[in-house]
Amino acid sequence: MDFFITIIEQGLIYGILALGVYITYKILDFPDLTTDGSFPLGAAVTAALITRGVNPYLTLPIAFVAGALAGVCTGLIHVKGRVRDLLSGIIMMTALWTINLRIAGTSNVPLFSKETIFKNNFLAGLFPDAMGSYSTLIVIVILALLTKVVLDFYMKSKSGFLLRAVGDNEKLVTALAKDQGNVKILGLAIANGLVALSGCIFCQEERVFEISMGTGAVVIGLASVIIGTSLFRNLTFMKATTSVVIGSVLYKACTAVAMKNFEPQDMKLITAVLFLIVLLISMERKKKVKINA
């Protein structure tokens, strides 16, 4: 039972990351590698704040803003500096490694004895002891659901329409007398904000910040997006954001099951191989050649 709860917990946390990747990969058509840096950025900011005794719930918006700033940087490099999309992400991802170390102080910050969004006096009073083992799951479900609903709402707003239009047809955004570059920067900001938010929740759930925790984050995100969107392609009533979050849980389940038969050091290889299998099955590669660039 614990095994399933952990899968759902981590799947939903990565689901928030996947929502960010969904914005860049599916909506903006931008292969954004900043993700690998902004995920630990959210965690680094969180670790730094929590060790200084800041209210853990405040870490959520602060991590989002930090990630959004990273996204803005990637966007500026790409739009104003005219560096191609893939390289802009790589530059930011590399730069963020140092920035994350500087923010966190060291490459490993344990948070075991600290108050987190999952373990504090407020929650302890809210949930009776019998539900104690589910409290983490409940908090994660609420956060994931809230993020999804807010994102859905945004996508239906005028600004969201413009964001969807820019990935579809840049010329139309220009025709609407809007700077398509700024819309892209906004999209990257929201996407990386979500990724950092996911990193913030992840580090509080794991109770540790690790500098290398972002390695492969973009692969997890992409796999979740592709599993979700291709698996539920024919269910038109289902929102893409829902598919993506479910895709993330499914992907987490796949890796967890695979990991049962392997050593921990095989993790990344399994992640990569599973992603390849997902790609081959969904035939996504035929439509999206750009990611190979």
Place this chain on the structure above:
Amino acid sequence: MLELKNIYKYYNPGTVNEMCLFKDFNLTVKDGEFLSVVGSNGSGKTSMLNIICGSISIESGNIILDGKDITNAKEFRRNEKIGRVYQNPALGTCPSMTILENMSLADNKGKKFGLGRGVNKQRIEYYRELLRPLNLGLEDKMHVKVGSLSGGQRQAMALLMSTMTPIEFLILDEHTAALDPKTAEIIMELTDKIVKEKKLTTIMVTHNLRYAVEYGNRLLMMHQGESVIDCAGEEKAAMNIDDILEKFNEISIECGN
């Protein structure tokens, strides 16, 4: 009124492939004029439109719209007053969004794209009224993604969308070239209707000489970055396809084609 003054445009400047397209090119389009532009490939028709819209830069010269110099204005800023329909029907719409969402986007041009609802439910009936005269059945497909529409349907939408909000200038870049003859005819009639209704100043580039003769009140033929025919009013009305073709052949012989 739109004025192009002393425009110089080189392609690949400073290289062996340097090519001068416009050398001291001048054009004035008065308010309410419907200008049809014809000319062979490479004569500078589309380049002229791109220069007006700001899609490409010029070496020197001035572009003046309603007395304001817009030579250095960014493309998206110029589009506040300019609507443009491209040859490729895919460029005027968003394929992954529904007809309703596309219409809503276009309806919001010139306003703020904030966090308010993307679709204004009260406007849906208005969009339907706009789509109904097309007789393409689009008014019953409001929730269908534009990507699944045909080229002609998309081009009709692109035309409606670019003229939905008050603009002063309409730029048509061979907007019927990718359509079958019947659909092209429908789109052309729609264009004429919209231009007359909204009293838009229009520049239309076309390879269809009949459209150039039948529609509009001024005709321009371009050749190697210069205008070789420029007639308006009665002179234009007296023009027929043969006159234009004759001039075309004259030019072609000069070029040795």
